[in-house]
Amino acid sequence: MNAESRLRENLARFAKSLFDRGFSVGSAGNISAALDDGFLMTPTNSCLGFLDPARISKLDAGWRHVSGDRPSKEAFLHRAFFETRPQTGAVVHLHSTFATALSCMADVDPENCIPAMTPYVVMRVGQVKLLSYFRPGDECAGDLVRGLGGKHAAVLLANHGPVVSGRDLPSAVFAAEELEESAKLAVILRNERVRYLTPTEVEDLKTAFPIG
Incomplete structure (x- = not known):
């Protein structure tokens, strides 16, 4: 099995895992991953739980569709991350429940919406x-991601859901899962007194575990 075939199989496997655990429903959500000669992307209106690896869309290095089913209509979101964060190897866009709930709340800090x-x-x-x-x-929305200049590995689209990048497919999926679980905590503890990490503790983590 060559590298592209392995990535197709892994993309379908991770997508099914997300679907089976309720991180996406119906035909919501899309995933992309980088190849040496382009990108793989889940097809438009496809269900993450029932992907056929052979039909996953392939795009060339210029983001032109070259094979497989037609790619997600939100390919521009993925492209914006790949073009502004050179370390990106995969992007995951979900409509996961708690992250989406947080994206609908009026009093979320737009600069740092996952405490x-x-x-x-x-x-x-x-x-x-x-x-x-x-x-x-x-x-x-892709223009807004580009406007961040690669400073953020993840964003929340207001009233829509999260888009998360990672250095490879597992990293992007695991980060998307972590974002959802953190959003869940934020919603559950919304009316409670919470001990947040201090700025010093956050900076220590950033130094020890740089993203990307």
């Missing part, structure tokens, strides 16, 4: 910025 309650969100996700609402498929 540092545990070390792991700092280590695996980093500071998450909330981006303004655009309808699904509107390429303006």
Whole structure:
């Protein structure tokens, strides 16, 4: 099995795992991963739980569709991360419940919408910025990601859901899962007195575990 075939199999396997555990529903969500000669991406309107590895979309280095089913209509979100964060090897966009709930709340800090309650969100996700609402498929959302200049590995799209990048496919998937679990904590503890990590503790984690 060559590298592309292995990546196709792994992408389908990780996608099914996310679907089976409720991180995506129906045909929501999309995943991309880098190849030496381009990118693989889940097809538009496909279900992450039932991907056929052979039909996963392939795009060339210029993001032109070359084989497989037609790629996700939100490919521009993925492309923006790959182009502004050279260390990116994969991108995961989900509509996971608690992260999406957080993206709908009016009083979320748009500069840091996933509070540092545990070390792991700092280590695996980093500071998450909330981006303004655009309808699904509107390429303006990709422009907003580009406008961040590669400073954030993950964002929350307002009233939509998270987009998370990683150095490879497992890293991106695990970071997306960590973001969802951290958002769950944020929602559950919303009306409680919470001990957040101090700025010194956060900086220590950033130094010890740099993202990307």
